[in-house]
Amino acid sequence: MDLIIIILFFIVFLGIGFLFSKSNQTSADYYRGGGTIPWPVAMFSIVATETSVLTFISIPSLAYTSDWWFLQLAIGYIIGRVLVSFFLLPKYFSNDIVSIYEVIGNYFGRPVQKLSSVIFLVTRLLADGIRFLATAIIFNILTGWGIIPSVFVIGMITLIYSYFGGIRSILWIDSLQFLIYLFGGLLSIYYLCSYIPHEMIYSSVRDSASTIFHFEGSILKNSHMFVNGIIGGTFLSFASHGADYMMVQRALSCKDLSSAKKAMIGSGVFVFLQFLIFLMVGTLLNQYFQLVDLESMSISSHYVDNQWNVLKDREFPLFINSFLPVGVRGILLAGVLSAAMSTLSSSINSLSSSTVRDILNIKDNIKLSKLVSVFWAFALIFIASVFDESNNLLLITGLRIASFTYGILLSLFLLRLLNIKPRDLDIVIASLCGVVSVFVMQSYGISWTWFILGSTLITMSLSITLSPIFPNHEKNS
Numbered sequence: 279m280d281l282i283i284i285i286l287f288f289i290v291f292l293g294i295g296f297l298f299s300k301s302n303q304t305s306a307d308y309y310r311g312g313g314t315i316p317w318p319v320a321m322f323s324i325v326a327t328e329t330s331v332l333t334f335i336s337i338p339s340l341a342y343t344s345d346w347w348f349l350q351l352a353i354g355y356i357i358g359r360v361l362v363s364f365f366l367l368p369k370y371f372s373n374d375i376v377s378i379y380e381v382i383g384n385y386f387g388r389p390v391q392k393l394s395s396v397i398f399l400v401t402r403l404l405a406d407g408i409r410f411l412a413t414a415i416i417f418n419i420l421t422g423w424g425i426i427p428s429v430f431v432i433g434m435i436t437l438i439y440s441y442f443g444g445i446r447s448i449l450w451i452d453s454l455q456f457l458i459y460l461f462g463g464l465l466s467i468y469y470l471c472s473y474i475p476h477e478m479i480y481s482s483v484r485d486s487a488s489t490i491f492h493f494e495g496s497i498l499k500n501s502h503m504f505v506n507g508i509i510g511g512t513f514l515s516f517a518s519h520g521a522d523y524m525m526v527q528r529a530l531s532c533k534d535l536s537s538a539k540k541a542m543i544g545s546g547v548f549v550f551l552q553f554l555i556f557l558m559v560g561t562l563l564n565q566y567f568q569l570v571d572l573e574s575m576s577i578s579s580h581y582v583d584n585q586w587n588v589l590k591d592r593e594f595p596l597f598i599n600s601f602l603p604v605g606v607r608g609i610l611l612a613g614v615l616s617a618a619m620s621t622l623s624s625s626i627n628s629l630s631s632s633t634v635r636d637i638l639n640i641k642d643n644i645k646l647s648k649l650v651s652v653f654w655a656f657a658l659i660f661i662a663s664v665f666d667e668s669n670n671l672l673l674i675t676g677l678r679i680a681s682f683t684y685g686i687l688l689s690l691f692l693l694r695l696l697n698i699k700p701r702d703l704d705i706v707i708a709s710l711c712g713v714v715s716v717f718v719m720q721s722y723g724i725s726w727t728w729f730i731l732g733s734t735l736i737t738m739s740l741s742i743t744l745s746p747i748f749p750n751h752e753k754n755s
Contacts, residue, residue, distance in 0.1 A: 283608030284615065287458070288435050291451050291619070295439025298447040305642045308444035309376050309631040310531050315449050317537035317544075323452035324528045324545035325552065326620035328518070331413040334459055334617040337553060338594040341560025345489035347502045351727075352553045354511020356546035361512070362520035363539040366691060370526065371535045377635040378526050378691075385694045388639070389702050393709070394690055395636035398523055399629060401683045403654075406625040407661025413618035414662060419580045419592075420599050420611060429662045432618060437655040440623045441648055445531055448623045455616030456548075462613030463555040466594075469602060470562040478565050486561045501725040510727025515546065517684035517730050521691050524628035563593045566601075575600070622658065629654040681726055682716045685733025692738060700741040707744060712737035 302308045340348055373381050379398070383391025414428040421428070439447050471479055492502045500506065519525045519542060529538040573586045581596040582588055588596060598610045630651040634640050686709045693700065700708070712733040719732055 279604045280608030280611060283605065284611055287612045287615065290454070291435065291439050294451050294454075295441075295443035295447040298443035298450070301446055302444040302644060305631075305634065305640075305644050305647045306376055307446075308644055308647050309527070309627065309635075311444070311446045311449065313531065313533050315446070315528075315531040315533075317532050317541040319449050319453045320528045320532050320538070320541035321544040321548065322456045323449040323620075323624075324519070324525060324541060325548045326452040326456035326616070327524060327528065327624040328549070328621075329456070329459070329552065329617050330409045330621045331416055331614055331617045332409060333552075334556070334614060335416055335594050336591055337556040338560035338563060339591045341486065341557040342564045342588075342593045343590065346486050346557045346561075347490065347492055347507065348553055348557065349490045349550065350492070350502075350504055350507025351511040351514075352546075352550040354508045354513075355515040355549050356543070357508070358512040358515025358517075359519055359542045359546040361516050362526075363542045365695060366520040366526075367529060367535060367538050367542065369691075369695065370530060371538065376530075377632050378521070378523050378530075379632065379636045381694060382690050383636070386690070386699065386705070387702065390690065390705055391636055393706065394687055395632045397683050397686055397709075398632055399637075401522075401679055402524060402625050402629055403657060403661065405679045406621060407658045408665065410618065410622055410658055410662035411665055413614070416595060417611075417614060417618070419578075419595055420614065426663055429659055432615065433622070433655060433659040433662070436619045436622045437626065437652065440626045440655070441651055445527065445627055448627055449528065449531060452620045452624065455620045458609075458616045459613035460552060460555065462610045463552075463559055465606060465609065466559050466597070466602075467555070467562065469606070470559070470566055470597075473601075474562060474565050474569065479562065482561050482565050483558065486557070498728065499723050499725050501727050503725075506725050506727040509731060510725070513688075513730040513734070514680075514684070514727075517688040517734070518680065519545075521684065521687035522680075523632055524624050527624075527628050527631065559594065563597055566597070567593070570601075625658060626651050626655045629657075678726070681729040682713050682733070685716070685730045686712050686737050688730065689734045689737035689741065692734070693741060698742060700744070704741050704744040708737045708740035711740050 301312070306312070337348065369381055370378055373384065375381060377395070379391050379394045382394050410429065410433070411425075413432065414425045417423065417428045417432070418425045423431070439451060443451075491504050492500075492507075493504055495503050497503060497505055501510065529542050532538040532541055567588060572582060572588070577596070577600060580589075581592045581600075598607055598614075602610060630647055630653075633650050633654070634643070634647050638646075640646060689708075689712065690705070715736045716729050716733050719729055720726075724732075
């Protein structure tokens with residue numbers, strides 16, 4: 279029954295891809311959907327795209343082992359999207375572009391446009407390729423299919439509907455996938471509440487809700503602090519949803535700037551709601567496993583250690599696999615798949631668009647656009663297949679790589695917004711220093727919530743101040 283449910287979801291996704299295949303006549307259609315996407319669809323797609331299976335699995339684990347401090351970050355997410363909506367989206371719509379890095383190229387020139395695109399391509403390939411690996415690891419634990427078969431099946435299904443349907447099919451499927459895994463979270467809360475005494479539910483939720491805000495600790499080193507959560511969330515969202523083409527692409531598919539703003543800001547509200555639901559799941563799981571005798575059950579070592587303690591990030595998969603009834607488990611597995619495929623399909627399309635528009639500088643060639651999509655799909659499959667669960671350092675680096683590069687991309691857009699035009703070499707040197715600054719902050723134990731802000735300030739300030747130091751190289755035309 280679970281397998282039938284998963285296959286039905288696959289068929290629906292493929293059907294939507296083929297349904298929209300005839301709508302793609304040009305590359306702009308393939309990458310922007312002709313500007314016809316309703317803003318609620320774009321909004322749900324933004325949330326689905328930024329939600330990987332790690333969110334689906336790790337947010338409950340966070341509440342299981344800690345508290346609800348992560349909601350501080352979600353407040354910052356909303357603030358960051360407001361900044362994107364009022365400062366960056368107007369620039370994108372007024373320039374009538376497909377790739378947002380064309381705004382950089384129109385102002386700084388083609389070399390800097392290519393630099394920003396390459397940074398984006400490397401970031402997305404590594405971060406999403408390794409997220410894809412993490413998805414396969416979790417899905418293998420839940421199904422026993424094996425990591426490589428999981429990678430191949432999920433990757434090929436996603437490639438097919440992305441290839442044929444373009445951004446239109448991706449956005450509509452993203453919206454459906456968002457509703458699937460959100461429903462899965464609510465369904466889990468329902469079943470957990472049916473197993474746990476009401477007084478335990480009330481006390482645990484009350485205690486968790488009282489621990490959202492943290493005002494004690496080191497501002498520079500404690501990521502749980504309120505100030506850090508707001509700053510980290512604001513600049514992470516400002517950079518990811520303002521300078522990362524994969525996120526902005528969803529807003530650009532809307533018919534006008536007003537609709538794009540609604541989609542962008544609304545996505546922040548739904549992310550907050552999503553975090554709240556899955557944090558609730560984690561809190562209830564903590565209570566539930568106190569009532570269950572795990573030692574008396576036949577449970578795989580994937581989930582527990584020698585003392586029958588549930589392993590970190592395995593709490594929700596254990597509940598799905600061992601305690602939910604057949605059929606309901608299939609819906610939750612579809613939720614895991616949905617969280618993975620929404621990010622993967624979006625990555626394939628945006629990587630293709632940036633390659634064709636920014637690197638190759640080709641305005642309209644839909645056959646080439648589809649061919650490049652195939653290339654990037656197999657590149658992501660390759661990244662996920664080559665490495666395995668033992669590559670912990672690589673996994674952590676891949677998942678956090680955006681912290682090393684977002685500051686550079688955001689600084690370029692802010693320089694454009696402020697009408698400041700450094701020279702190409704200044705930008706390259708400053709960008710390298712921006713990346714190095716993140717490594718330095720990390721080595722000194724600075725909280726990751728400061729990485730993007732610090733990198734942005736260093737990249738911008740050096741881009742501006744290097745000109746008097748190196749006065750002889752040519753200015754941009």
